[in-house]
Amino acid sequence: RKEVEQDPGPFNVPEGATVAFNCTYSNSASQSFFWYRQDCRKEPKLLMSVYSSGNEDGRFTAQLNRASQYISLLIRDSKLSDSATYLCVVTPSFYNNNDMRFGAGTRLTVKP
Amino acid sequence: NAGVTQTPKFRVLKTGQSMTLLCAQDMNHEYMYWYRQDPGMGLRLIHYSVGEGTTAKGEVPDGYNVSRLKKQNFLLGLESAAPSQTSVYFCASSYSGAFEQFFGPGTRLTVL
Numbered sequence: 001r002k003e004v005e006q007d008p009g010p011f012n013v014p015e016g017a018t019v020a021f022n023c024t025y026s027n028s029a030s031q032s033f034f035w036y037r038q039d040c041r042k043e044p045k046l047l048m049s050v051y052s053s054g055n056e057d058g059r060f061t062a063q064l065n066r067a068s069q070y071i072s073l074l075i076r077d078s079k080l081s082d083s084a085t086y087l088c089v090v091t092p093s094f095y096n097n098n099d100m101r102f103g104a105g106t107r108l109t110v111k112p
Numbered sequence: 113n114a115g116v117t118q119t120p121k122f123r124v125l126k127t128g129q130s131m132t133l134l135c136a137q138d139m140n141h142e143y144m145y146w147y148r149q150d151p152g153m154g155l156r157l158i159h160y161s162v163g164e165g166t167t168a169k170g171e172v173p174d175g176y177n178v179s180r181l182k183k184q185n186f187l188l189g190l191e192s193a194a195p196s197q198t199s200v201y202f203c204a205s206s207y208s209g210a211f212e213q214f215f216g217p218g219t220r221l222t223v224l
Contacts, residue, residue, distance in 0.1 A: 044155070044215050103154050
């Protein structure tokens with residue numbers, strides 16, 4: 001079983017739609033959680049960190065469920081510019097927070 | 113402020129050849145990382161460094177060596193390239209572990 005698993009998609013949605021991605025992780029000791037965004041043939045860039053209490057940044061909401069070991073990303077009012085691959089990232093433990101584990105990514109295409 | 117830069121952007125090697133990938137950052141970050149990204153898989157950590165003169169193994173270190181002689185530079189070496197090392201290589205830097213990582217634009221390496 002992979003340490004970090006994501007539905008690869010693709011998710012094809014119309015502009016204005018709400019879309020949600022889930023990511024599961026296998027290591028219950030994992031401490032830090034992030035969502036990165038990667039455009040086609042570009043480098044990943046941090047979208048947002050995921051906090052235990054959940055957090056929101058504009059149209060984006062991230063949530064963490066430690067009991068079920070998953071994190072989620074909700075995008076409201078999708079824009080064409082949201083088309084990208086979304087990477088779930090987890091650090092295995094507090095004592096090894098350099099070794100970030102990346103999911104393979106979920107591809108999103110927003111259509112007019 | 114260039115952020116993280118990588119040299120070269122593309123390279124084709126024959127099996128058994130050697131090469132060095134250069135990563136440079138101008139953000140005065142202590143931590144630097146080398147990842148590889150393959151289709152259908154998340155980014156996998158090859159080696160990382162938590163400061164000048166230090167290096168450590170990541171998830172997939174075999175076949176690679178690294179050096180961090182200067183704080184701003186992190187070199188990745190392939191001593192004897194194999195087709196299995198065909199991949200996109202990303203360098204990243206961060207202020208500390210579990211903080212936002214800033215990625216370079218990547219190096220596309222093909223080993224024939």
